[in-house]
Amino acid sequence: xxxxxxxxxxxxxxxxxxxxxxxxxxxxxxxxxxxxxxxxxxxxxxxxxxxxxxxxxxxxxxxxxxxxxxxxxxxxxxxxxxxxxxxxxxxxxxxxxxxxxxxxxxxxxxxxxxxxxxxxxxxxxxxxxxxxxxxxxxxxxxxxxxxxxxxxxxxxxxxxxxxxxxxxxxxxxxxxxxxxxxxxxxxxxxxxxxxxxxxxxxxxxxxxxxxxxxxxxxxxxxxxxxxxxxxxxxxxxxxx
Amino acid sequence: xxxxxxxxxxxxxxxxxxxxxxxxxxxxxxxxxxxxxxxxxxxxxxxxxxxxxxxxxxxxxxxxxxxxxxxxxxxxxxxxxxxxxxxxxxxxxxxxxxxxxxxxxxxxxxxxxxxxxxxxxxxxxxxxxxxxxxxxxxxxxxxxxxxxxxxxxxxxxxxxxxxxxxxxxxxxxxxxxxxxxxxxxxxxxxxxxxxxxxxxxxxxxxxxxxxxxxxxxxxxxxxxxxxxxxxxxxxxxxxxxxxxxxxxxxxxxxxxxxxxxxxxxxxxxxxxxxxxxxxxxxxxxxxxxxxxxxxxxxxx
Numbered sequence: 379x380x381x382x383x384x385x386x387x388x389x390x391x392x393x394x395x396x397x398x399x400x401x402x403x404x405x406x407x408x409x410x411x412x413x414x415x416x417x418x419x420x421x422x423x424x425x426x427x428x429x430x431x432x433x434x435x436x437x438x439x440x441x442x443x444x445x446x447x448x449x450x451x452x453x454x455x456x457x458x459x460x461x462x463x464x465x466x467x468x469x470x471x472x473x474x475x476x477x478x479x480x481x482x483x484x485x486x487x488x489x490x491x492x493x494x495x496x497x498x499x500x501x502x503x504x505x506x507x508x509x510x511x512x513x514x515x516x517x518x519x520x521x522x523x524x525x526x527x528x529x530x531x532x533x534x535x536x537x538x539x540x541x542x543x544x545x546x547x548x549x550x551x552x553x554x555x556x557x558x559x560x561x562x563x564x565x566x567x568x569x570x571x572x573x574x575x576x577x578x579x580x581x582x583x584x585x586x587x588x589x590x591x592x593x594x595x596x597x598x599x600x601x602x603x604x605x606x607x608x609x610x611x612x613x614x615x616x617x618x
Numbered sequence: 619x620x621x622x623x624x625x626x627x628x629x630x631x632x633x634x635x636x637x638x639x640x641x642x643x644x645x646x647x648x649x650x651x652x653x654x655x656x657x658x659x660x661x662x663x664x665x666x667x668x669x670x671x672x673x674x675x676x677x678x679x680x681x682x683x684x685x686x687x688x689x690x691x692x693x694x695x696x697x698x699x700x701x702x703x704x705x706x707x708x709x710x711x712x713x714x715x716x717x718x719x720x721x722x723x724x725x726x727x728x729x730x731x732x733x734x735x736x737x738x739x740x741x742x743x744x745x746x747x748x749x750x751x752x753x754x755x756x757x758x759x760x761x762x763x764x765x766x767x768x769x770x771x772x773x774x775x776x777x778x779x780x781x782x783x784x785x786x787x788x789x790x791x792x793x794x795x796x797x798x799x800x801x802x803x804x805x806x807x808x809x810x811x812x813x814x815x816x817x818x819x820x821x822x823x824x825x826x827x828x829x830x831x832x833x834x835x836x837x838x839x840x841x842x843x844x845x846x847x848x849x850x851x852x853x854x855x856x857x858x859x860x861x862x863x864x865x866x867x868x869x870x871x872x873x874x875x876x877x878x879x880x881x882x883x884x885x886x887x888x889x890x891x892x893x894x895x896x897x898x899x900x901x902x903x904x905x906x907x908x909x910x911x912x913x914x915x916x917x918x
Contacts, residue, residue, distance in 0.1 A: 443719055448724075448872065460864065564871075569861065594758070597755040598732065598754060
């Protein structure tokens with residue numbers, strides 16, 4: 379028996395390979411076209427490709443949203459601060475008292491003995507969660523022990539609750555500076571006239587100042603659902 | 619002979635006069651500024667008296683159409699020595715979308731089909747600012763999510779706006795105080811500006827806008843939040859009807875975290891200049907050289 383030469387081997391291999399490679403090519407083309415189809419439908423963002431729980435299927439307007447005051451009134455006095463004699467004055471709403479209405483503090487504390495010891499409060503103020511800076515922080519770091527209706531700065535100066543920003547500014551200097559310039563915090567009113575500020579405590583609970591997460595308003599409607607309501611009405615109209 | 623030619627002249631003159639009378643009679647029944655449109659004169663080119671008339675006509679048309687008699691349309695001009703700018707603190711924004719709905723409430727956008735001028739993009743902290751990966755449809759129970767930050771995008775009021783350059787009829791332009799406005803009476807609805815805007819800030823009224831009568835904000839400006847017709851483009855105007863009277867835009871006042879800042883860029887002592895001096899400020903898509911007046915910054 380004659381041994382096949384090198385060229386014969388190659389030839390027979392090619393003959394063997396040819397049907398295989400062509401079917402491979404066809405498979406490849408089929409696979410590519412299917413994947414392109416899938417890719418296109420994903421890119422197009424067809425109705426079927428929005429996951430079941432995802433938002434953006436329905437158009438919401440401001441009228442359907444509760445709990446947000448879109449027509450908020452300005453503080454009284456802002457108009458006067460813009461045009462009147464007190465021009466340029468910044469107005470600050472009164473400090474937020476705890477909802478149970480504790481103020482004035484001396485109503486109770488005037489008759490109570492001073493207990494400077496950090497402890498778990500049980501009878502009163504047990505709703506206060508103290509989570510502000512170092513763990514050895516205690517009430518009397520900020521509240522004045524002798525007259526509870528005022529706060530006390532580190533240098534011993536006594537301030538009312540209306541000026542509580544001075545107390546906060548002792549540690550949070552950069553934020554305090556930004557707040558005075560109007561960069562930190564919310565302003566309302568006139569950009570070229572009277573405006574209202576908020577105190578630190580209006581937005582941050584002084585005892586646990588981290589800003590709490592809030593519920594977002596609904597997402598915008600996706601394009602594929604944009605005109606749905608109008609279309610539905612148009613379809614319904616001829617039947618009536 | 620001479621008498622005959624005089625007769626013909628009288629005939630021609632009277633025929634001409636009656637045609638003109640007919641045209642003006644037809645015109646009086648037409649929509650606002652119809653004569654001007656025929657004569658190719660834009661609202662801004664008209665005399666004060668004629669503008670006043672057009673505003674009154676427009677008010678009347680809106681009042682009849684929406685059944686409210688308190689709708690006013692103003693054309694409050696730009697204030698001298700004022701160039702508006704906007705600041706948005708990305709370190710504070712929590713993505714709550716209060717601004718989006720406040721804007722809709724203030725600016726009379728169509729409720730259905732929905733148009734919103736502000737889009738809040740949710741981005742992942744480990745991606746950084748990446749528009750391709752951003753998501754506007756996020757809907758968790760609570761925001762901010764720890765791995766995300768939020769970039770609200772509306773009109774950037776560019777100093778070199780691409781949108782005004784492409785408008786074939788000059789229906790959109792930049793005002794002296796920097797606000798880019800649209801004249802809805804002049805807009806063709808070709809949407810060239812929408813494709814030119816790199817921020818997706820322009821929106822089109824594909825159908826007659828629908829707003830419930832009681833939801834209309836009656837305090838309107840002709841280039842801002844006036845009630846728009848079908849087939850025109852609309853966009854954020856920094857609440858032109860408010861800011862030209864000194865008020866903050868609606869989105870600034872609603873923001874629960876105070877992330878939005880607004881003021882006069884030419885006021886050395888103002889908050890905009892302070893934040894541009896002191897904070898890390900950047901603009902979106904700086905490489906396009908649109909030179910926005912909308913500055914994003916990190917206050918911390």
